[in-house]
Amino acid sequence: MNLDLSTKYLGLKLANPLVCSSSSMCVSLDNIRQMEEAGAAAVVLHSLFEEQLTLESAGLDYSLSAGTESYVESLSYLVELTDYKLGPDGYLEHIRKAKQSVGIPIIASLNGATRGGWLNYAQSIQQAGADALELNLYHIPTDTSIRGADVEEQYLDVVRDVRSHVTIPIAVKLSPFFTSMAHMARESVTAGADALVLFNRFYQPDFDLENLDVVPRLHLSSSHELLLRLHWVAILYGNVAADLAVTGGVHSAADVIKSMMAGAKVAMMASVLFQHGIGYLTTIRDDMVRWMMDREYNSVRQMQGNMSLLASANPAAFERGNYMQTLRSHVRRR
Numbered sequence: 001m002n003l004d005l006s007t008k009y010l011g012l013k014l015a016n017p018l019v020c021s022s023s024s025m026c027v028s029l030d031n032i033r034q035m036e037e038a039g040a041a042a043v044v045l046h047s048l049f050e051e052q053l054t055l056e057s058a059g060l061d062y063s064l065s066a067g068t069e070s071y072v073e074s075l076s077y078l079v080e081l082t083d084y085k086l087g088p089d090g091y092l093e094h095i096r097k098a099k100q101s102v103g104i105p106i107i108a109s110l111n112g113a114t115r116g117g118w119l120n121y122a123q124s125i126q127q128a129g130a131d132a133l134e135l136n137l138y139h140i141p142t143d144t145s146i147r148g149a150d151v152e153e154q155y156l157d158v159v160r161d162v163r164s165h166v167t168i169p170i171a172v173k174l175s176p177f178f179t180s181m182a183h184m185a186r187e188s189v190t191a192g193a194d195a196l197v198l199f200n201r202f203y204q205p206d207f208d209l210e211n212l213d214v215v216p217r218l219h220l221s222s223s224h225e226l227l228l229r230l231h232w233v234a235i236l237y238g239n240v241a242a243d244l245a246v247t248g249g250v251h252s253a254a255d256v257i258k259s260m261m262a263g264a265k266v267a268m269m270a271s272v273l274f275q276h277g278i279g280y281l282t283t284i285r286d287d288m289v290r291w292m293m294d295r296e297y298n299s300v301r302q303m304q305g306n307m308s309l310l311a312s313a314n315p316a317a318f319e320r321g322n323y324m325q326t327l328r329s330h331v332r333r334r
């Protein structure tokens, strides 16, 4: 049987839906080559951060400032950031080298939350040869005087700015913490996103009780985190004019297949590669092929969206109706 695993994401024709999510693993060209060999259809590079670009334009050395207390606090999630060692110029060089090293698309990543000169950098990223740009909107609004709508508008301004700087496709990586997720998704697309990447993981700092200190803590994900992503991809599929990507909790072929059925074009992975190594991508792809053949699927396209809200015979499963049922179905067993 001729099995077609191909998918289209951000206008790029991909051999399969397995994409390496943005992480410190992508700092190494060797890793990127291994990702391609193991079957990744595209790679999202680690992020270049607004803070890095802002510091550079202020004439400060990022690698020096990154070690300071206040910096680490404001960037608690970026446990490995100081190890990245790639400043803005190094990042552009990395894109060029990655493009020379592999045949699969290279998606660059910018990470920030406010408008400003740092966004001009999107242009340089395009010129360096990135096939697309992922924009990670990562911000924790702690100011009690700022309304949710204002935070959303600030994000959308960033998307609009980036859109005005580049012609390559843009993916926007969102967090799930919006009161009206569906509306924010639609507005992001109106602002210029060609794809939505669901969802960013927020990294909560932990308390060190010995030193009474707040310390960054990065836990790798488990498949359990996939459910939130499946839920929202299934809801948004067909309702926003953008490709959807899952990131967060994809650890197995079953997780990739579920992501496709919810309506995603690609399933991105980071934690599973840290846990089992890059070669595990091959296992996931082989398991996926076996599953599809056993059930006589011919293509990934055939699966995409077939469990979405639009396709569902039971929309209540995605909405409030099922909440009651879920709670009632949980009975205590002795």
Ligand SMILES: Cc1cc2nc3c(=O)[nH]c(=O)nc-3n(C[C@H](O)[C@H](O)[C@H](O)COP(=O)(O)O)c2cc1C
Residues within 6 Å of the ligand: 021, 022, 023, 024, 025, 045, 046, 047, 048, 080, 109, 111, 136, 173, 199, 200, 201, 218, 220, 221, 222, 225, 247, 248, 249, 250, 268, 269, 270, 271, 272, 274
């Ligand atoms: C060590 C590590 C570094 C990461 N670095 C970045 C980054 O630079 N930019 C970004 O957008 N996401 C980053 N992420 C988040 C991942 O891209 C991904 O969205 C998240 O880990 C959820 O996917 P997973 O469950 O497969 O790990 C990082 C994740 C890990 C574990």
